[in-house]
Amino acid sequence: MTERTAGATPRRTSLMQLDARTKSRNAAEARFKAYGLGAITIALLALAMLMFSIFSTGSSAFRQTYATFEMMLPAETLDPKGNRDPAEMAKVTTIGYQNVLRGGLIEAVRSAGIVPDGVADSDITGILSPEAAADLRNRVLANPELVGTVVDIDALAHGRIDGYFKGRVTMQSAERDGNITPQRLQLAQAMTDNGLMAIRFNWGFVTKPDASDQRPEAAGLGVAILGSLYMMLVVLVLAVPIGVAASIYLEEFAPKNRWVDVIEVNISNLAAVPSIVFGILGLAIFINFAHLPQSAPIVGGLVLTLMTVPTIIISTRAALKAVPPSIRDAALGIGASRMQSVFHHVLPLAMPGILTGTILGLAQALGETAPLLLIGMVAFVRDYPDAPPAGLFDPASALPVQIYNWTQRADPAFVERASGAIIVLLAFLLVMNAIAIILRRRFERRW
Numbered sequence: 488m489t490e491r492t493a494g495a496t497p498r499r500t501s502l503m504q505l506d507a508r509t510k511s512r513n514a515a516e517a518r519f520k521a522y523g524l525g526a527i528t529i530a531l532l533a534l535a536m537l538m539f540s541i542f543s544t545g546s547s548a549f550r551q552t553y554a555t556f557e558m559m560l561p562a563e564t565l566d567p568k569g570n571r572d573p574a575e576m577a578k579v580t581t582i583g584y585q586n587v588l589r590g591g592l593i594e595a596v597r598s599a600g601i602v603p604d605g606v607a608d609s610d611i612t613g614i615l616s617p618e619a620a621a622d623l624r625n626r627v628l629a630n631p632e633l634v635g636t637v638v639d640i641d642a643l644a645h646g647r648i649d650g651y652f653k654g655r656v657t658m659q660s661a662e663r664d665g666n667i668t669p670q671r672l673q674l675a676q677a678m679t680d681n682g683l684m685a686i687r688f689n690w691g692f693v694t695k696p697d698a699s700d701q702r703p704e705a706a707g708l709g710v711a712i713l714g715s716l717y718m719m720l721v722v723l724v725l726a727v728p729i730g731v732a733a734s735i736y737l738e739e740f741a742p743k744n745r746w747v748d749v750i751e752v753n754i755s756n757l758a759a760v761p762s763i764v765f766g767i768l769g770l771a772i773f774i775n776f777a778h779l780p781q782s783a784p785i786v787g788g789l790v791l792t793l794m795t796v797p798t799i800i801i802s803t804r805a806a807l808k809a810v811p812p813s814i815r816d817a818a819l820g821i822g823a824s825r826m827q828s829v830f831h832h833v834l835p836l837a838m839p840g841i842l843t844g845t846i847l848g849l850a851q852a853l854g855e856t857a858p859l860l861l862i863g864m865v866a867f868v869r870d871y872p873d874a875p876p877a878g879l880f881d882p883a884s885a886l887p888v889q890i891y892n893w894t895q896r897a898d899p900a901f902v903e904r905a906s907g908a909i910i911v912l913l914a915f916l917l918v919m920n921a922i923a924i925i926l927r928r929r930f931e932r933r934w
Contacts, residue, residue: 541909547653548907551689551704552644554615554678558591560627562635571631584627585620588642601677606670614671614678616643618698618705643691644684646704646900648675652686655899692907696869697889703900706893708908710868714784714883715853715915717875721788722795722852727845729792730799734841737800738807739829758797765794766858774862781863784872785879790862791852798851802844806837839927846923850916856887864888886912 505513562569564587566576589612596602596611619642627633647667650656652675661667678684695707741747769790773779779786810833818828834841859865865888872881884892886908893905 541906541913544903545906545908545910548692548903548910549689550653550686551691552649552652552675552684552686554592554619554640554642554644554684556592556595556640556683557637558588558595558640559637560634561587565627566631566634571634573628573631576631576634577628579624581620581624584624585617588615588620588623588640591640592642595683596674596678599681599683601674601681601683603670603673603677606674610668610670610674613668614645614648614675616645616702616704618702619643643704644675645671646702646898648672649704650900651675652679653903655903692904693911696871697867697884697892699867700896700898703896703898703904706901706904708886708889708911710871711884711886711889711908712911713872713878714787714864714868714885717784717872717879717883718788718791718885719849719853720875721785721879722791722849725788726792726795726799726848726852730796730845730848731803731841733796734800734803734807735829735834738804739833740825754797754800758801761857762794762855763857763861765790766861768793769858770861780880780882782866782868782882782884783880784883786862787859787864787885788879790858791855794855794858795848795852798848799845802848803837803841806840806844807833809840810836835930838930842926842930843923846919846926850919850923853915853919854887854912856891859885859888860891865892867892886915 564583565579568575589608592615593608593611602611622643623640645667647656647661647664648671651661651667651672656664656667656672658669658672661669661672675684691705691707693707693712694709695705696710697707698705737747737751769786773786773789774781779789814832814836815828818832819825823831864883864885866882866884868882868884870882872878872883890905890908890912893901893908
């Protein structure tokens with residue numbers, strides 16, 4: 488007898504031959520892979536377009552046009568008493584230095600023989616930024632021995648002159664612009680051809696404070712960078728210990744009851760609350776009730792701390808949960824206390840995830856704008872804050888707020904400045920993410 492029973496239908500297809508249902512499943516899988524690849528491609532293209540737009544507009548903010556020439560610093564004007572005393576020399580105002588600077592520029596340009604026909608002295612001096620005289624005054628007061636000598640001058644060019652070399656200003660637009668004339672543009676081009684004007688890297692964009700609407704070429708991020716660093720210092724000192732300690736208690740020591748469940752649910756809800764709500768809370772508590780100064784890094788740091796603590800708690804609890812329970816059981820089995828098992832065994836193994844979540848939470852706080860607007864950090868600040876702790880209560884700005892502020896100004900040069908500030912902010916975020924990756928690999932352990 489054979490195993491085939493009577494009346495059984497013989498198999499007509501081979502396992503090596505695909506039937507209709509297998510072909511349909513394979514086609515569906517191929518379509519899903521194509522959809523995923525298409526989604527990734529679209530996301531990468533959108534990211535590339537965004538980065539290209541930011542860098543193409545903002546990279547020029549790191550280069551600035553300067554008028555470079557030699558001139559004598561007259562002692563009879565800058566130091567009438569001849570004592571070289573900075574306190575006495577400080578009585579000479581910026582207007583006095585402006586007249587000296589203008590006279591030196593006129594002499595340098597006239598002696599070079601490059602002045603186009605019809606260009607008056609006012610057109611020559613109009614190519615300089617109003618900030619140039621203030622920079623020269625600060626330089627002389629820092630080194631009074633320069634008075635009476637011939638020095639090399641690097642004077643900021645006017646914003647329209649800088650825009651001409653960067654393509655924002657043309658001869659046609661200059662005819663309709665009250666801040667520049669075609670004659671000044673021709674003179675600037677002649678000065679560039681003769682080495683009296685050049686475009687160089689602009690360190691002032693990173694170190695100088697903000698400037699008024701009439702001087703976009705002098706606007707910098709110095710105060711905003713310090714303000715952001717001070718706020719991150721406050722968040723680091725407050726949010727990290729509070730968030731990690733709360734996570735360890737809730738995950739390792741808290742009893743499992745109704746009240747703990749309510750706390751956990753509210754922590755999750757706080758992590759999803761819009762950031763502007765925290766700004767309203769900070770305005771009500773820290774400014775209206777506690778009477779802390781507006782536009783101060785201490786207030787911004789406290790508001791960002793409230794916003795960051797839930798994120799740190801959630802990420803830290805996830806890192807603690809990832810540690811196998813056998814680690815805890817083994818520690819308790821050899822006689823360790825509950826506290827020792829957590830701090831000597833569980834916490835070191837969870838440290839990579841804790842550090843990663845903490846730094847990513849700080850990076851998220853660094854880019855927040857809405858809560859800082861509500862507590863007044865949008866104010867125009869020219870003076871640098873002092874060193875901590877006193878500087879935490881001085882007026883300051885922040886990088887995201889400075890970007891928002893520049894985008895609201897009319898001069899097109901501020902759009903360039905805003906894009907450049909976005910590049911600086913992205914650089915900070917990349918550094919923080921790189922630190923998170925390095926720390927994760929540094930402390931990562933296997934079990």
